[in-house]
Amino acid sequence: MKFKILIIIGILSFSASVNAQSLKWSDNTADILEQGRKETGIFSPLKIGLKNSKELSIHPILFFIIPNASIKKQWKANDKYRFSSLHKFTYPTMLYKMLSRKGTGGVLPSTSKIPQMFKFNNAALLSIDKFNQTFTFSLGVDLSLNFGESDFTYIEWHMVYPRTYALNNIFTPYAGVDVTGKLYKNFVYDYKFNAYYLARTDAGFVTENSFKITWQKSDKFAIKAGAIYSYGKFPFGNDGGLYPTFDLMFGF
Amino acid sequence: MLKMSKYLGMVLIVVILFATSCDPFNSIIEKKSNSDAVTYYKAENIKSTITGDTLNIVTWNIKFGAGRIDFFFDCYGDRVIMKKEEVISNMNGVINKIKSLNPDIIYLQEADVQSKRSAFIDQIQIILDNTDLNYGVYASQWKADFVPSDGVGKVNSGNAILSKYELTDAERMPLDLIAEDPAYVQYFYLRRNILKANAKIGDKDFVLYGTHTSAYSNDGTKLKQLKAIKEELDKTNSEGKTFIMGGDFNTIPPNSVRYELFDDGAEAGGCDSTSSYFETGFAGQLDDMKMFFDTYNAAIPLSKYGLTDANQKNYYSFTADKNGFWNRKLDYIFTNKDFAGNSGKVHQKGNDDGLPTMPLSDHAPLSVKFKLK
Numbered sequence: 001m002k003f004k005i006l007i008i009i010g011i012l013s014f015s016a017s018v019n020a021q022s023l024k025w026s027d028n029t030a031d032i033l034e035q036g037r038k039e040t041g042i043f044s045p046l047k048i049g050l051k052n053s054k055e056l057s058i059h060p061i062l063f064f065i066i067p068n069a070s071i072k073k074q075w076k077a078n079d080k081y082r083f084s085s086l087h088k089f090t091y092p093t094m095l096y097k098m099l100s101r102k103g104t105g106g107v108l109p110s111t112s113k114i115p116q117m118f119k120f121n122n123a124a125l126l127s128i129d130k131f132n133q134t135f136t137f138s139l140g141v142d143l144s145l146n147f148g149e150s151d152f153t154y155i156e157w158h159m160v161y162p163r164t165y166a167l168n169n170i171f172t173p174y175a176g177v178d179v180t181g182k183l184y185k186n187f188v189y190d191y192k193f194n195a196y197y198l199a200r201t202d203a204g205f206v207t208e209n210s211f212k213i214t215w216q217k218s219d220k221f222a223i224k225a226g227a228i229y230s231y232g233k234f235p236f237g238n239d240g241g242l243y244p245t246f247d248l249m250f251g252f
Numbered sequence: 253m254l255k256m257s258k259y260l261g262m263v264l265i266v267v268i269l270f271a272t273s274c275d276p277f278n279s280i281i282e283k284k285s286n287s288d289a290v291t292y293y294k295a296e297n298i299k300s301t302i303t304g305d306t307l308n309i310v311t312w313n314i315k316f317g318a319g320r321i322d323f324f325f326d327c328y329g330d331r332v333i334m335k336k337e338e339v340i341s342n343m344n345g346v347i348n349k350i351k352s353l354n355p356d357i358i359y360l361q362e363a364d365v366q367s368k369r370s371a372f373i374d375q376i377q378i379i380l381d382n383t384d385l386n387y388g389v390y391a392s393q394w395k396a397d398f399v400p401s402d403g404v405g406k407v408n409s410g411n412a413i414l415s416k417y418e419l420t421d422a423e424r425m426p427l428d429l430i431a432e433d434p435a436y437v438q439y440f441y442l443r444r445n446i447l448k449a450n451a452k453i454g455d456k457d458f459v460l461y462g463t464h465t466s467a468y469s470n471d472g473t474k475l476k477q478l479k480a481i482k483e484e485l486d487k488t489n490s491e492g493k494t495f496i497m498g499g500d501f502n503t504i505p506p507n508s509v510r511y512e513l514f515d516d517g518a519e520a521g522g523c524d525s526t527s528s529y530f531e532t533g534f535a536g537q538l539d540d541m542k543m544f545f546d547t548y549n550a551a552i553p554l555s556k557y558g559l560t561d562a563n564q565k566n567y568y569s570f571t572a573d574k575n576g577f578w579n580r581k582l583d584y585i586f587t588n589k590d591f592a593g594n595s596g597k598v599h600q601k602g603n604d605d606g607l608p609t610m611p612l613s614d615h616a617p618l619s620v621k622f623k624l625k
Contacts, residue, residue, distance in 0.1 A: 102324065102402055104436075109332035109403030110324075153333060156368060156406050157398035236372040236406060241397060243276055 024219045025251065026055070028178040028192055029136040030084035030127035032074050039251040041224070045070075053077070057088075066095040070121070081128045086140070088121040092167060096152065112152035117167055119144045123174075133181035138194075141173045142166035158230035158241040162196035162206040169200040186216045196232075204233025212245055222249040279396035281443055282426050289424035290447070291365070293388035293414075295380035301356075301416040303454050306592050306621040309551070310355035311498030311585050313464065313570075313615035316364040316409055317343045317375050320574035320611050324402055327523035328572065332403040336371035343375060345612045347382045352605040353619055354384065357451070359462040359498030359585075360412040361615075365390060368405035376412050388414040391424035391447040393464060399440050411447040411462045411499070419460070422449040427463075427480055432471040442466070444477055446484060454624065459488050463499035470532060474502065475540055482543050489548075489588045496622060498585040500615065504534045505581055506542045507554060509561040511535055514580060516573035523572075534580075544586050551585035551596035551620035569598045569616045577610075583618045592621035 026033050026047050033039065033049030040046040045059040045068075053074035062068065070088035077083075096114045099107040123140025144166040154168045155161060166172040176194035183189045194208045212226025224247045231240035281289050319342035322329025334342075350358065360379075364370040376388050393410035413419060427444040430437075447462040461484070465477045478501065488495045504511060512533025516522045523530045545554050552567045568578035578600050585596070599617045602608035609616045 100403070102330075104401050106402040106404075107400050109330075111330055111332070112403070153368075153403070153405075155398075236366050236368075241276075241278070242274075244274060 030082040030125040041247040041249040043247045067091040084125045086123040090119045093117045113149045115146040115148040115150035117146050136178040138176045143171045156235050173197045188214045206232030220251050277396045281392050286423040290422040291390045293376050295386045298386050299384050305625045307356040309357050310619045311359040312617035313361040313500040314346050315613040316362045316370050325529045326572050339371045339373050349607050350383050357415045361464040361500045363412045364409045366408040385414040387419045389419050389422040389449045394442045413460050413462045417451045417453050419449040427477040428473050430469050430473045459493050459495040461497035465502050467502045494589050496587045503540050516571045548586040567598050585620050590623045592623050595621040
């Protein structure tokens with residue numbers, strides 16, 4: 001762990017001497033895509049820059065099994081800071097019903113009773129440029145409104161657990177900080193820390209440290225690769241897991 | 253400049269390679285060394301032990317504290333996950349039976365230590381804390397951060413050896429994976445093993461072995477596993493050491509009269525041939541255990557097991573049907589020294605202590621006394 005922290009500090013120190021990243025590609029900040037720009041990835045959603053400082057995001061492939069949409073609205077942008085809010089809606093009922101099955105792909109028992117679930121995510125994002133890096137502070141809450149007969153278990157897998165916790169427990173507040181900047185030429189790093197507060201049933205936190213490097217070949221193509229370390233209080237006790245992340249991004 | 257760009261490109265490639273080559277669900281137990289893959293346990297309070305002329309040895313597959321709840325793989329039911337109260341209630345039954353059997357050494361199979369299906373209760377620890385047993389070693393047989401099949405989720409289940417005496421130098425010795433299984437099934441499914449530990453009892457040194465071989469192998473993997481176990485026993489025997497081995501071998505003894513079409517099959521509501529948990533019977537496997545009986549002493553020797561169903565049924569130790577009766581013998585204890593004559597017993601009913609075993613697991617415990625003097 002100490003080694004990982006040293007690597008992150010080293011990269012931050014190095015990158016402090018170079019320019020801030022290009023804003024063409026979307027990121028975890030309060031910035032939004034330029035109006036008319038679109039980008040998507042193999043695993044990432046389709047994002048579209050709209051007028052009036054808005055950014056729309058939907059996952060077109062997953063949309064048919066988990067209808068979803070989010071809007072990021074930038075409310076304030078000046079030399080000192082940018083402030084945005086993020087509003088996301090997902091309807092995971094169909095996906096959960098698909099995953100409640102016997103045999104391979106059965107994430108939940110086939111006997112699960114899945115209610116109608118409407119999940120809302122609202123977050124505030126504040127970005128500040130300092131030392132040629134962009135620091136973003138976020139604060140948000142997942143809220144799930146469920147209707148109908150309900151008898152299904154949580155999904156305790158590291159990264160999935162905090163993101164789906166609200167489906168079993170109504171709400172999940174979270175907060176995070178993100179640091180991003182240019183590493184060298186068209187290589188951009190992004191480090192993000194997120195903490196989810198799991199308020200019900202054996203309250204505790206799940207934290208995530210993610211680090212990725214993006215090679216922005218052009219405004220039309222980029223490769224993202226990195227890792228995410230999830231640690232915190234799970235139903236089986238404190239635990240952690242390190243997972244790779246990877247995506248091919250396309251902009252147009 | 254070009255050099256730096258190449259360097260960063262290399263970093264990116266390394267990250268991508270990492271992304272495609274790791275073990276994201278932590279299911280590959282063998283990535284640890286044999287000794288590191290074992291967990292040592294100790295009871296909360298160490299109880300004093302008096303060593304007599306014999307050691308009481310027990311083996312028992314405890315079906316992860318599920319008692320007789322019909323799980324999906326039984327085909328009788330569709331349960332996947334138990335409530336905490338159910339597990340505690342079932343484990344209380346198992347603990348009471350173990351206390352009554354009062355083993356000096358017990359071999360456990362299908363002991364869960366951190367599984368969603370058993371409410372993440374560490375069954376080894378609660379047995380140690382609530383019986384006269386003091387020490388334990390555990391080796392995972394099925395372990396994954398998340399199994400995306402049948403709603404199983406996180407699982408950590410395996411073999412254990414619990415003892416009144418301290419256990420040392422434990423190893424988890426991997427056995428062959430089922431060759432006919434596709435790679436993703438091998439990755440997420442059971443990884444059989446031999447659990448080995450040393451114990452010093454009085455002035456005698458023992459090598460203890462526990463195992464649980466494959467149940468649904470039709471491709472010869474189980475026989476390979478049995479041969480690997482036999483080789484390990486032969487090695488220890490040739491070194492002049494004393495061993496006691498117990499486990500669920502998922503194989504019936506030679507001379508068994510009943511070897512297929514068991515009464516807990518499809519007609520009784522159990523698994524039919526369309527199920528991946530269908531037991532095809534033991535035709536062609538009747539001699540698979542012979543090598544053990546030929547070389548070593550068994551808790552239930554073949555002479556005692558006999559040649560008729562009327563006799564053999566006294567030693568049956570498994571049924572999937574909670575409403576039926578034990579219908580095959582899958583559990584064994586072997587040694588290269590001597591058991592006390594005729595002391596081997598399958599605890600089928602619970603007449604001795606008023607604690608019936610049928611509600612506690614799909615296996616009945618097998619016990620035998622080992623002669624120390």
